[in-house]
Amino acid sequence: MIRTLVTGATGTLGTALCQRLTATGHAVRAASRSPPTETEQNFEWVEFDLSEGTGIDTALENIDIVIHTSTAPQGDTAAVDVQGTKRLLEGAEKASVENFIYPSIVGIDDIPFSYYKHKVTAETAVEESDVPATIVRATQFHSFVAEMLDSIAKLPVWPLPTKMQIQPIDVGEVADSIVDHATLTASGRVGPVGGPEIHSVGELAQAYRESRSLRRPIIRFPIPSKTVTAFRSGNATCPDHMVGRVTWEEWLTNRYASGVDETNSRAQSPM
Secondary structure (H helix, E strand, C coil), X not given: CCEEEEECCCCHHHHHXXXXXXXXXXXXXXXXXXXXXCCCCCCEEEECECCCCECHHHHHCCCCEEEECCCCCCCCHHHHHHHHHHHHHHHHHHCCXXXXXXXXECCCCCCCCHHHHHHHHHHHHHHHCCCCEEEEEECCEHHHHHHHHHCCCCCCCEEECCCCEECCECHHHHXXXXXXXXXXXXXXXXXXXXXXXXEEHHHHHHHHHHHCCCCCCEEECCCCCHHHHHHHCCCCCCCCCXXXXXXXXXXXXXXXXXXXXXXXXXXXXXX
């Protein structure tokens, strides 16, 4: 049985990975700064903190594969995504890990966003490490786009950078792709994983509005920044790698099929 550590296991991608890895026969150890106190899931939970460097050796004990999903897009990305990744790589080398899998994001080389720059630095650390590694880039999750739109849903008018181009994908499909690479042989940098369609933010917002039966007007709100320009140019998309099958409209239908407004029923998890 392959023994696999998933960092950031309480996050959107980490949760999907733990479920799929267990179903395919991996012995999963789930690591988080705040693991759940009560769980019926059939894998082991451990507590660790990459920014503080605590619990890393314990988490890596007797592990064959690491899938490193821990990230801090709204926090200290230098401490978590850069220094934390380097600490984890050092521990993985000592533990003789056979495959260090690093999920990343499409377009980060060409989008001048500080979080993305730190992801690029982390990728470089992974590639330069002596630990055999696999890097899998994906486009934005459907849930991330929905959270962005949830944040403005109650406004009387929705000001958005409507020309930005996004290729949303279901997180489960990204997890499936990563699980395919969760073997004892590392694959290096593999092809990106993109959603089935490329949409403008305006189109995504219109579909979201219709799925929730809302009447809010959408207005174009140009943002003069190099990051937005890069998104508008399609740098966050990979049209030659439309791996996903679940469309934005299908995902919205499934999310709101019950008629429950999730923006009021639960807090949204960060990407």
